[in-house]
Amino acid sequence: MPAPQQRWWGGALDAEALARDAVQRVRDAARAVAAARDLEVEIETSPALIAASFAAIDHLRIDGRPAQPWGGLSGFVAARDGWVRLHGNYPHHAAVLRAVLDVEDRAGLERAIARWDAADVEERVVAAGGIAAAVRDEAQWRAHPHARATAQEPWAGLVDRGERGMLPPAVPGAAGRRTVPGESSAGDSSAGDPSAGGDAELLAGVRVLDLTRVIAGPTCTQLLACLGAEVLRLGPPHRPELLDQHLSTGMGVRSALLDLRREEARARLRRLAAEADVILTGYRPGALDRHGLGPADLEELAPHSVLGVLSAWGTHGPWGGRAGFDSIVQAATGIAVRCGSEERPGALPVQALDHATGHLLAAHVLDALARGRAVTVRASLLGAARTLLALPAPSGEVAALPVPLRQVASGAGTLEVVPPPLTVGGRTLERDVGADGAERARWHG
Incomplete structure:
Protein backbone atom coordinates (compact mmCIF):
# COMPACT_ATOMS: atom_id res chain seq x y z
CA MET A 1 0.00 0.00 0.00
CA TRP A 70 -13.21 39.52 -0.90
CA GLY A 71 -15.97 42.08 -1.23
CA GLY A 72 -18.34 42.85 1.62
CA LEU A 73 -21.32 41.16 -0.08
CA SER A 74 -19.44 37.97 -0.98
CA GLY A 75 -19.69 34.74 0.98
CA PHE A 76 -22.24 32.37 2.49
CA VAL A 77 -25.61 33.71 3.60
CA ALA A 78 -28.34 31.72 5.35
CA ALA A 79 -31.55 31.40 3.34
CA ARG A 80 -34.95 30.21 4.58
CA ASP A 81 -34.26 26.59 3.64
CA GLY A 82 -30.46 26.36 3.54
CA TRP A 83 -27.54 28.44 2.35
CA VAL A 84 -26.56 30.44 -0.69
CA ARG A 85 -23.12 31.63 -1.78
CA LEU A 86 -22.80 35.09 -3.35
CA HIS A 87 -19.97 36.71 -5.28
CA GLY A 88 -19.83 40.49 -5.18
CA ASN A 89 -16.13 41.26 -5.48
CA TYR A 90 -16.57 43.15 -8.75
CA PRO A 91 -18.58 46.39 -8.53
CA HIS A 92 -21.03 45.41 -11.29
CA HIS A 93 -21.81 42.11 -9.54
CA ALA A 94 -22.23 43.84 -6.17
CA ALA A 95 -24.59 46.33 -7.82
CA VAL A 96 -26.79 43.46 -9.04
CA LEU A 97 -27.01 42.03 -5.52
CA ARG A 98 -28.04 45.39 -4.11
CA ALA A 99 -30.64 45.93 -6.80
CA VAL A 100 -32.19 42.44 -6.79
CA LEU A 101 -32.31 42.17 -3.01
CA ASP A 102 -33.08 45.87 -2.42
CA VAL A 103 -30.30 46.22 0.16
CA GLU A 104 -27.40 48.57 0.86
CA ASP A 105 -25.12 46.58 3.17
CA ARG A 106 -24.29 43.14 4.51
CA ALA A 107 -26.78 43.29 7.34
CA GLY A 108 -29.60 44.12 4.95
CA LEU A 109 -28.44 41.35 2.64
CA GLU A 110 -28.68 38.76 5.38
CA ARG A 111 -32.13 39.93 6.47
CA ALA A 112 -33.44 39.82 2.90
CA ILE A 113 -32.07 36.38 2.01
CA ALA A 114 -33.39 34.87 5.27
CA ARG A 115 -36.90 35.37 3.84
CA TRP A 116 -36.19 33.49 0.57
CA ASP A 117 -35.37 29.93 -0.43
CA ALA A 118 -31.79 29.46 -1.61
CA ALA A 119 -32.85 28.31 -5.11
CA ASP A 120 -34.96 31.45 -5.50
CA VAL A 121 -32.02 33.68 -4.58
CA GLU A 122 -29.84 31.84 -7.10
CA GLU A 123 -32.42 32.18 -9.85
CA ARG A 124 -33.20 35.86 -9.29
CA VAL A 125 -29.59 36.98 -8.94
CA VAL A 126 -28.38 35.05 -11.98
CA ALA A 127 -31.30 36.23 -14.11
CA ALA A 128 -30.28 39.83 -13.33
CA GLY A 129 -26.66 39.22 -14.34
CA GLY A 130 -25.24 38.56 -10.87
CA ILE A 131 -23.39 35.61 -9.37
CA ALA A 132 -24.97 33.26 -6.83
CA ALA A 133 -25.37 29.55 -6.16
CA ALA A 134 -27.55 27.62 -3.77
CA VAL A 135 -25.42 25.35 -1.59
CA ARG A 136 -26.07 21.74 -2.60
CA ASP A 137 -24.69 18.47 -1.35
CA GLU A 138 -23.19 15.98 -3.80
CA ALA A 139 -26.39 13.98 -4.25
CA GLN A 140 -28.38 17.12 -4.98
CA TRP A 141 -25.79 18.23 -7.49
CA ARG A 142 -25.66 14.86 -9.26
CA ALA A 143 -29.42 15.10 -9.74
CA HIS A 144 -29.19 18.61 -11.17
CA PRO A 145 -29.84 18.89 -14.95
CA HIS A 146 -26.49 20.57 -15.58
CA ALA A 147 -24.59 17.92 -13.65
CA ARG A 148 -26.29 15.19 -15.68
CA ALA A 149 -25.63 16.99 -18.97
CA THR A 150 -21.89 17.40 -18.26
CA ALA A 151 -21.13 14.23 -16.31
CA GLN A 152 -19.00 12.74 -19.09
CA GLY A 425 17.97 26.01 -13.97
CA GLY A 426 17.44 26.06 -10.22
CA ARG A 427 15.92 29.55 -10.25
CA THR A 428 12.41 30.72 -9.46
CA LEU A 429 10.53 32.69 -12.11
CA GLU A 430 9.28 35.90 -10.48
CA ARG A 431 9.00 39.09 -12.52
CA ASP A 432 7.83 42.64 -12.00
CA VAL A 433 4.16 43.60 -12.42
CA GLY A 434 3.20 46.42 -14.76
CA ALA A 435 0.25 48.71 -14.17
CA ASP A 436 -3.09 47.30 -15.28
CA GLY A 437 -4.04 48.73 -18.68
CA ALA A 438 -0.88 50.82 -19.02
CA GLU A 439 0.48 49.25 -22.21
CA ARG A 440 -0.49 49.77 -25.84
CA ALA A 441 -2.46 47.00 -27.54
CA ARG A 442 0.32 45.84 -29.86
CA TRP A 443 3.03 43.21 -30.01
CA HIS A 444 6.58 44.16 -29.02
CA GLY A 445 8.41 41.25 -30.60
Whole structure:
Protein backbone atom coordinates (compact mmCIF):
# COMPACT_ATOMS: atom_id res chain seq x y z
CA MET A 1 0.00 0.00 0.00
CA PRO A 2 1.54 3.34 -0.99
CA ALA A 3 2.53 5.74 1.78
CA PRO A 4 0.24 8.76 2.24
CA GLN A 5 1.24 11.85 0.30
CA GLN A 6 2.31 14.92 2.20
CA ARG A 7 -0.58 17.22 3.21
CA TRP A 8 -0.15 20.99 3.32
CA TRP A 9 -3.64 22.30 3.93
CA GLY A 10 -5.74 19.52 5.42
CA GLY A 11 -9.48 19.32 5.04
CA ALA A 12 -11.97 16.71 3.90
CA LEU A 13 -10.87 16.69 0.25
CA ASP A 14 -7.46 15.99 -1.25
CA ALA A 15 -6.79 19.42 -2.72
CA GLU A 16 -3.07 18.68 -2.41
CA ALA A 17 -3.36 15.82 -4.92
CA LEU A 18 -5.30 18.01 -7.35
CA ALA A 19 -2.64 20.73 -7.10
CA ARG A 20 0.31 18.37 -7.30
CA ASP A 21 -0.99 16.59 -10.38
CA ALA A 22 -1.74 19.82 -12.28
CA VAL A 23 1.67 21.35 -11.58
CA GLN A 24 3.54 18.15 -12.38
CA ARG A 25 1.79 18.13 -15.76
CA VAL A 26 3.06 21.67 -16.34
CA ARG A 27 6.57 20.65 -15.36
CA ASP A 28 6.55 17.69 -17.75
CA ALA A 29 5.19 19.80 -20.61
CA ALA A 30 7.79 22.51 -19.96
CA ARG A 31 10.49 19.86 -20.14
CA ALA A 32 9.11 18.81 -23.53
CA VAL A 33 9.35 22.40 -24.78
CA ALA A 34 12.94 22.59 -23.57
CA ALA A 35 13.77 19.40 -25.46
CA ALA A 36 12.04 20.69 -28.61
CA ARG A 37 14.11 23.89 -28.45
CA ASP A 38 17.40 22.10 -27.72
CA LEU A 39 17.65 23.73 -24.29
CA GLU A 40 19.55 21.70 -21.73
CA VAL A 41 18.03 23.07 -18.56
CA GLU A 42 16.62 21.48 -15.43
CA ILE A 43 12.92 22.21 -14.81
CA GLU A 44 11.53 21.24 -11.41
CA THR A 45 8.85 21.99 -8.88
CA SER A 46 8.51 21.43 -5.14
CA PRO A 47 5.76 20.99 -2.55
CA ALA A 48 6.63 24.37 -1.02
CA LEU A 49 6.31 26.18 -4.35
CA ILE A 50 3.04 24.43 -5.23
CA ALA A 51 1.44 25.03 -1.84
CA ALA A 52 2.47 28.68 -1.68
CA SER A 53 1.52 29.50 -5.28
CA PHE A 54 -2.01 28.13 -4.81
CA ALA A 55 -2.36 30.61 -1.93
CA ALA A 56 -0.59 33.41 -3.79
CA ILE A 57 -3.09 36.15 -2.97
CA ASP A 58 -3.02 35.22 0.72
CA HIS A 59 0.75 35.73 0.78
CA LEU A 60 0.74 38.87 -1.38
CA ARG A 61 1.89 42.08 0.31
CA ILE A 62 1.69 45.50 -1.37
CA ASP A 63 4.14 47.85 0.36
CA GLY A 64 3.54 45.71 3.43
CA ARG A 65 -0.26 45.58 3.38
CA PRO A 66 -2.10 42.31 2.77
CA ALA A 67 -4.33 41.83 -0.25
CA GLN A 68 -8.08 42.22 0.17
CA PRO A 69 -9.61 39.62 -2.15
CA TRP A 70 -13.21 39.52 -0.90
CA GLY A 71 -15.97 42.08 -1.23
CA GLY A 72 -18.34 42.85 1.62
CA LEU A 73 -21.32 41.16 -0.08
CA SER A 74 -19.44 37.97 -0.98
CA GLY A 75 -19.69 34.74 0.98
CA PHE A 76 -22.24 32.37 2.49
CA VAL A 77 -25.61 33.71 3.60
CA ALA A 78 -28.34 31.72 5.35
CA ALA A 79 -31.55 31.40 3.34
CA ARG A 80 -34.95 30.21 4.58
CA ASP A 81 -34.26 26.59 3.64
CA GLY A 82 -30.46 26.36 3.54
CA TRP A 83 -27.54 28.44 2.35
CA VAL A 84 -26.56 30.44 -0.69
CA ARG A 85 -23.12 31.63 -1.78
CA LEU A 86 -22.80 35.09 -3.35
CA HIS A 87 -19.97 36.71 -5.28
CA GLY A 88 -19.83 40.49 -5.18
CA ASN A 89 -16.13 41.26 -5.48
CA TYR A 90 -16.57 43.15 -8.75
CA PRO A 91 -18.58 46.39 -8.53
CA HIS A 92 -21.03 45.41 -11.29
CA HIS A 93 -21.81 42.11 -9.54
CA ALA A 94 -22.23 43.84 -6.17
CA ALA A 95 -24.59 46.33 -7.82
CA VAL A 96 -26.79 43.46 -9.04
CA LEU A 97 -27.01 42.03 -5.52
CA ARG A 98 -28.04 45.39 -4.11
CA ALA A 99 -30.64 45.93 -6.80
CA VAL A 100 -32.19 42.44 -6.79
CA LEU A 101 -32.31 42.17 -3.01
CA ASP A 102 -33.08 45.87 -2.42
CA VAL A 103 -30.30 46.22 0.16
CA GLU A 104 -27.40 48.57 0.86
CA ASP A 105 -25.12 46.58 3.17
CA ARG A 106 -24.29 43.14 4.51
CA ALA A 107 -26.78 43.29 7.34
CA GLY A 108 -29.60 44.12 4.95
CA LEU A 109 -28.44 41.35 2.64
CA GLU A 110 -28.68 38.76 5.38
CA ARG A 111 -32.13 39.93 6.47
CA ALA A 112 -33.44 39.82 2.90
CA ILE A 113 -32.07 36.38 2.01
CA ALA A 114 -33.39 34.87 5.27
CA ARG A 115 -36.90 35.37 3.84
CA TRP A 116 -36.19 33.49 0.57
CA ASP A 117 -35.37 29.93 -0.43
CA ALA A 118 -31.79 29.46 -1.61
CA ALA A 119 -32.85 28.31 -5.11
CA ASP A 120 -34.96 31.45 -5.50
CA VAL A 121 -32.02 33.68 -4.58
CA GLU A 122 -29.84 31.84 -7.10
CA GLU A 123 -32.42 32.18 -9.85
CA ARG A 124 -33.20 35.86 -9.29
CA VAL A 125 -29.59 36.98 -8.94
CA VAL A 126 -28.38 35.05 -11.98
CA ALA A 127 -31.30 36.23 -14.11
CA ALA A 128 -30.28 39.83 -13.33
CA GLY A 129 -26.66 39.22 -14.34
CA GLY A 130 -25.24 38.56 -10.87
CA ILE A 131 -23.39 35.61 -9.37
CA ALA A 132 -24.97 33.26 -6.83
CA ALA A 133 -25.37 29.55 -6.16
CA ALA A 134 -27.55 27.62 -3.77
CA VAL A 135 -25.42 25.35 -1.59
CA ARG A 136 -26.07 21.74 -2.60
CA ASP A 137 -24.69 18.47 -1.35
CA GLU A 138 -23.19 15.98 -3.80
CA ALA A 139 -26.39 13.98 -4.25
CA GLN A 140 -28.38 17.12 -4.98
CA TRP A 141 -25.79 18.23 -7.49
CA ARG A 142 -25.66 14.86 -9.26
CA ALA A 143 -29.42 15.10 -9.74
CA HIS A 144 -29.19 18.61 -11.17
CA PRO A 145 -29.84 18.89 -14.95
CA HIS A 146 -26.49 20.57 -15.58
CA ALA A 147 -24.59 17.92 -13.65
CA ARG A 148 -26.29 15.19 -15.68
CA ALA A 149 -25.63 16.99 -18.97
CA THR A 150 -21.89 17.40 -18.26
CA ALA A 151 -21.13 14.23 -16.31
CA GLN A 152 -19.00 12.74 -19.09
CA GLU A 153 -17.10 15.90 -20.01
CA PRO A 154 -13.38 15.77 -19.21
CA TRP A 155 -11.74 18.40 -17.04
CA ALA A 156 -9.92 19.55 -20.17
CA GLY A 157 -10.96 18.40 -23.65
CA LEU A 158 -8.66 18.81 -26.63
CA VAL A 159 -9.35 19.06 -30.35
CA ASP A 160 -6.33 18.81 -32.66
CA ARG A 161 -6.76 21.21 -35.59
CA GLY A 162 -3.58 20.27 -37.42
CA GLU A 163 0.08 21.15 -37.70
CA ARG A 164 1.25 24.60 -36.59
CA GLY A 165 5.01 24.13 -37.01
CA MET A 166 7.67 23.39 -34.44
CA LEU A 167 9.21 26.06 -32.27
CA PRO A 168 12.66 27.02 -33.59
CA PRO A 169 15.66 26.11 -31.44
CA ALA A 170 16.35 28.77 -28.83
CA VAL A 171 18.91 31.35 -29.91
CA PRO A 172 21.64 32.15 -27.36
CA GLY A 173 21.18 35.67 -26.06
CA ALA A 174 17.50 35.75 -27.10
CA ALA A 175 16.15 35.58 -23.59
CA GLY A 176 13.06 37.59 -22.91
CA ARG A 177 12.96 40.58 -20.55
CA ARG A 178 13.04 39.81 -16.86
CA THR A 179 11.27 43.07 -15.96
CA VAL A 180 8.43 45.20 -17.25
CA PRO A 181 9.68 47.94 -19.62
CA GLY A 182 10.57 51.10 -17.74
CA GLU A 183 10.76 49.42 -14.33
CA SER A 184 13.67 47.96 -12.42
CA SER A 185 13.69 44.62 -10.69
CA ALA A 186 13.45 44.38 -6.93
CA GLY A 187 14.70 41.71 -4.61
CA ASP A 188 17.30 39.27 -5.90
CA SER A 189 19.89 41.28 -7.83
CA SER A 190 20.09 38.64 -10.54
CA ALA A 191 16.29 38.60 -11.11
CA GLY A 192 16.64 41.18 -13.85
CA ASP A 193 19.45 39.39 -15.68
CA PRO A 194 18.07 37.71 -18.82
CA SER A 195 21.04 35.41 -18.99
CA ALA A 196 20.64 34.10 -15.45
CA GLY A 197 19.75 30.43 -15.48
CA GLY A 198 20.43 29.77 -19.16
CA ASP A 199 21.26 31.19 -22.58
CA ALA A 200 17.65 31.66 -23.63
CA GLU A 201 14.26 31.54 -22.02
CA LEU A 202 11.96 28.64 -22.62
CA LEU A 203 9.22 30.54 -24.48
CA ALA A 204 11.26 33.36 -26.03
CA GLY A 205 9.56 34.51 -29.24
CA VAL A 206 6.14 33.04 -28.36
CA ARG A 207 3.21 35.50 -28.45
CA VAL A 208 0.29 34.90 -26.09
CA LEU A 209 -2.95 36.88 -26.42
CA ASP A 210 -4.61 36.87 -23.01
CA LEU A 211 -8.36 37.45 -22.91
CA THR A 212 -8.83 36.22 -19.35
CA ARG A 213 -9.26 37.67 -15.87
CA VAL A 214 -9.73 36.72 -12.20
CA ILE A 215 -7.53 33.68 -11.26
CA ALA A 216 -7.60 30.59 -13.49
CA GLY A 217 -6.76 32.18 -16.85
CA PRO A 218 -4.23 34.66 -15.42
CA THR A 219 -2.56 31.83 -13.48
CA CYS A 220 -1.91 30.16 -16.84
CA THR A 221 -0.75 33.28 -18.67
CA GLN A 222 1.42 34.53 -15.80
CA LEU A 223 3.30 31.23 -15.87
CA LEU A 224 3.78 31.50 -19.65
CA ALA A 225 5.05 35.08 -19.23
CA CYS A 226 7.46 34.03 -16.51
CA LEU A 227 8.78 31.33 -18.86
CA GLY A 228 9.65 34.05 -21.38
CA ALA A 229 6.58 34.40 -23.63
CA GLU A 230 5.32 37.83 -24.64
CA VAL A 231 1.91 37.90 -22.97
CA LEU A 232 -0.48 40.71 -23.88
CA ARG A 233 -3.56 40.83 -21.65
CA LEU A 234 -6.49 42.87 -22.95
CA GLY A 235 -9.34 44.05 -20.75
CA PRO A 236 -12.42 46.27 -21.00
CA PRO A 237 -11.87 49.87 -19.83
CA HIS A 238 -15.35 50.05 -18.30
CA ARG A 239 -14.79 46.97 -16.10
CA PRO A 240 -11.19 47.07 -14.87
CA GLU A 241 -9.63 44.18 -13.05
CA LEU A 242 -9.50 44.39 -9.26
CA LEU A 243 -6.13 45.87 -8.30
CA ASP A 244 -5.07 43.18 -5.83
CA GLN A 245 -6.18 40.47 -8.25
CA HIS A 246 -4.05 42.00 -11.00
CA LEU A 247 -1.03 42.30 -8.70
CA SER A 248 -1.41 38.65 -7.69
CA THR A 249 -1.45 37.28 -11.27
CA GLY A 250 0.29 39.89 -13.40
CA MET A 251 3.98 39.03 -13.20
CA GLY A 252 5.64 39.58 -16.57
CA VAL A 253 2.32 40.27 -18.32
CA ARG A 254 1.78 43.35 -20.50
CA SER A 255 -1.71 44.76 -19.87
CA ALA A 256 -3.71 46.99 -22.21
CA LEU A 257 -7.31 48.19 -22.47
CA LEU A 258 -9.51 47.60 -25.50
CA ASP A 259 -13.18 48.54 -25.74
CA LEU A 260 -14.77 45.88 -27.93
CA ARG A 261 -17.95 47.94 -28.21
CA ARG A 262 -16.03 49.91 -30.86
CA GLU A 263 -15.39 48.46 -34.32
CA GLU A 264 -11.83 49.78 -34.50
CA ALA A 265 -11.03 47.94 -31.26
CA ARG A 266 -12.54 44.72 -32.60
CA ALA A 267 -10.47 45.11 -35.77
CA ARG A 268 -7.33 45.60 -33.71
CA LEU A 269 -8.05 42.50 -31.67
CA ARG A 270 -8.57 40.48 -34.84
CA ARG A 271 -5.13 41.62 -36.09
CA LEU A 272 -3.49 40.77 -32.77
CA ALA A 273 -5.15 37.35 -32.73
CA ALA A 274 -3.98 36.58 -36.26
CA GLU A 275 -0.39 37.16 -35.16
CA ALA A 276 -0.58 35.22 -31.88
CA ASP A 277 0.88 31.78 -31.23
CA VAL A 278 -1.42 31.21 -28.25
CA ILE A 279 -4.85 32.71 -27.53
CA LEU A 280 -6.58 32.21 -24.19
CA THR A 281 -10.16 33.24 -23.43
CA GLY A 282 -11.82 33.17 -20.03
CA TYR A 283 -14.94 35.28 -20.28
CA ARG A 284 -18.43 33.87 -19.89
CA PRO A 285 -19.23 31.59 -22.85
CA GLY A 286 -20.82 33.68 -25.58
CA ALA A 287 -19.49 37.01 -24.30
CA LEU A 288 -16.95 37.35 -27.12
CA ASP A 289 -19.13 35.68 -29.77
CA ARG A 290 -21.33 38.75 -30.09
CA HIS A 291 -18.23 40.69 -31.15
CA GLY A 292 -17.29 38.10 -33.77
CA LEU A 293 -14.46 36.87 -31.52
CA GLY A 294 -15.78 33.59 -30.15
CA PRO A 295 -13.74 30.37 -30.26
CA ALA A 296 -14.84 29.47 -33.80
CA ASP A 297 -13.95 32.98 -34.99
CA LEU A 298 -10.54 32.83 -33.34
CA GLU A 299 -9.82 29.42 -34.86
CA GLU A 300 -10.50 30.94 -38.27
CA LEU A 301 -8.47 34.09 -37.58
CA ALA A 302 -5.50 32.15 -36.25
CA PRO A 303 -5.57 28.62 -37.70
CA HIS A 304 -1.99 28.07 -36.51
CA SER A 305 -2.71 29.03 -32.88
CA VAL A 306 -3.02 27.09 -29.67
CA LEU A 307 -6.44 28.17 -28.39
CA GLY A 308 -7.46 27.77 -24.76
CA VAL A 309 -11.12 28.24 -23.79
CA LEU A 310 -11.78 28.49 -20.08
CA SER A 311 -15.22 28.49 -18.43
CA ALA A 312 -16.77 27.94 -15.02
CA TRP A 313 -19.43 25.39 -15.97
CA GLY A 314 -18.32 24.03 -19.35
CA THR A 315 -19.86 25.13 -22.61
CA HIS A 316 -22.79 22.69 -22.81
CA GLY A 317 -25.81 21.98 -20.67
CA PRO A 318 -28.32 24.38 -19.14
CA TRP A 319 -25.61 26.35 -17.32
CA GLY A 320 -23.21 26.34 -20.27
CA GLY A 321 -23.57 30.10 -20.81
CA ARG A 322 -23.43 31.00 -17.13
CA ALA A 323 -20.63 32.95 -15.45
CA GLY A 324 -19.09 31.61 -12.29
CA PHE A 325 -16.16 31.61 -9.91
CA ASP A 326 -14.24 28.98 -7.94
CA SER A 327 -16.19 29.65 -4.73
CA ILE A 328 -19.52 29.46 -6.57
CA VAL A 329 -18.65 26.12 -8.21
CA GLN A 330 -17.62 24.78 -4.79
CA ALA A 331 -21.01 25.77 -3.38
CA ALA A 332 -23.08 24.24 -6.16
CA THR A 333 -21.29 20.92 -6.51
CA GLY A 334 -21.13 19.70 -2.91
CA ILE A 335 -17.59 20.78 -2.07
CA ALA A 336 -18.83 23.46 0.34
CA VAL A 337 -20.89 20.86 2.23
CA ARG A 338 -17.91 18.46 2.40
CA CYS A 339 -15.71 21.27 3.73
CA GLY A 340 -18.25 22.57 6.23
CA SER A 341 -19.84 21.51 9.50
CA GLU A 342 -23.33 20.67 10.63
CA GLU A 343 -23.89 24.36 11.33
CA ARG A 344 -22.72 25.93 8.07
CA PRO A 345 -20.96 25.18 4.76
CA GLY A 346 -17.25 25.78 4.29
CA ALA A 347 -14.65 26.16 1.56
CA LEU A 348 -11.42 24.66 0.37
CA PRO A 349 -8.38 26.15 2.13
CA VAL A 350 -7.27 27.65 -1.20
CA GLN A 351 -9.02 28.33 -4.49
CA ALA A 352 -7.73 25.05 -5.83
CA LEU A 353 -10.22 24.76 -8.71
CA ASP A 354 -8.95 28.02 -10.21
CA HIS A 355 -5.25 27.39 -9.75
CA ALA A 356 -5.32 23.74 -10.78
CA THR A 357 -7.34 24.51 -13.91
CA GLY A 358 -4.99 27.34 -14.84
CA HIS A 359 -1.99 25.05 -14.55
CA LEU A 360 -3.71 22.25 -16.43
CA LEU A 361 -4.46 24.69 -19.25
CA ALA A 362 -0.81 25.82 -19.25
CA ALA A 363 0.30 22.20 -19.49
CA HIS A 364 -1.84 21.65 -22.60
CA VAL A 365 -0.53 24.87 -24.17
CA LEU A 366 3.09 23.90 -23.55
CA ASP A 367 2.51 20.36 -24.81
CA ALA A 368 0.95 21.64 -28.04
CA LEU A 369 3.85 24.06 -28.60
CA ALA A 370 6.36 21.28 -28.00
CA ARG A 371 4.62 18.98 -30.50
CA GLY A 372 4.02 21.69 -33.09
CA ARG A 373 0.25 21.23 -33.10
CA ALA A 374 -2.60 23.73 -33.41
CA VAL A 375 -5.13 22.64 -30.83
CA THR A 376 -8.22 23.94 -29.07
CA VAL A 377 -8.37 23.12 -25.36
CA ARG A 378 -11.58 23.61 -23.37
CA ALA A 379 -11.23 23.48 -19.60
CA SER A 380 -13.71 24.22 -16.82
CA LEU A 381 -13.75 24.80 -13.10
CA LEU A 382 -16.61 22.30 -12.95
CA GLY A 383 -14.26 19.66 -14.36
CA ALA A 384 -11.79 20.42 -11.59
CA ALA A 385 -14.55 20.09 -8.98
CA ARG A 386 -15.65 16.77 -10.41
CA THR A 387 -12.03 15.54 -10.44
CA LEU A 388 -11.47 16.61 -6.85
CA LEU A 389 -14.66 15.01 -5.56
CA ALA A 390 -13.71 11.71 -7.26
CA LEU A 391 -10.32 11.49 -5.53
CA PRO A 392 -9.89 9.02 -2.65
CA ALA A 393 -10.24 10.37 0.86
CA PRO A 394 -6.95 11.95 1.91
CA SER A 395 -4.78 10.63 4.71
CA GLY A 396 -1.60 11.70 6.39
CA GLU A 397 -0.51 14.41 8.78
CA VAL A 398 -0.63 18.06 7.85
CA ALA A 399 2.80 19.69 7.92
CA ALA A 400 3.46 23.37 7.38
CA LEU A 401 5.81 24.19 4.52
CA PRO A 402 8.14 27.16 4.13
CA VAL A 403 6.74 29.98 1.99
CA PRO A 404 9.16 31.06 -0.78
CA LEU A 405 8.65 34.83 -0.98
CA ARG A 406 10.28 37.21 -3.44
CA GLN A 407 10.21 40.98 -3.90
CA VAL A 408 9.27 42.52 -7.25
CA ALA A 409 8.38 46.02 -8.40
CA SER A 410 4.96 47.24 -9.48
CA GLY A 411 3.17 50.49 -10.20
CA ALA A 412 1.38 50.05 -6.86
CA GLY A 413 4.59 49.70 -4.86
CA THR A 414 6.97 46.96 -3.86
CA LEU A 415 5.32 43.57 -3.85
CA GLU A 416 6.14 40.53 -1.76
CA VAL A 417 4.98 37.62 -3.93
CA VAL A 418 5.10 33.88 -4.33
CA PRO A 419 6.69 32.92 -7.68
CA PRO A 420 5.04 30.45 -10.07
CA PRO A 421 5.57 26.82 -8.99
CA LEU A 422 8.41 25.91 -11.38
CA THR A 423 12.14 26.45 -11.25
CA VAL A 424 14.27 26.64 -14.40
CA GLY A 425 17.97 26.01 -13.97
CA GLY A 426 17.44 26.06 -10.22
CA ARG A 427 15.92 29.55 -10.25
CA THR A 428 12.41 30.72 -9.46
CA LEU A 429 10.53 32.69 -12.11
CA GLU A 430 9.28 35.90 -10.48
CA ARG A 431 9.00 39.09 -12.52
CA ASP A 432 7.83 42.64 -12.00
CA VAL A 433 4.16 43.60 -12.42
CA GLY A 434 3.20 46.42 -14.76
CA ALA A 435 0.25 48.71 -14.17
CA ASP A 436 -3.09 47.30 -15.28
CA GLY A 437 -4.04 48.73 -18.68
CA ALA A 438 -0.88 50.82 -19.02
CA GLU A 439 0.48 49.25 -22.21
CA ARG A 440 -0.49 49.77 -25.84
CA ALA A 441 -2.46 47.00 -27.54
CA ARG A 442 0.32 45.84 -29.86
CA TRP A 443 3.03 43.21 -30.01
CA HIS A 444 6.58 44.16 -29.02
CA GLY A 445 8.41 41.25 -30.60
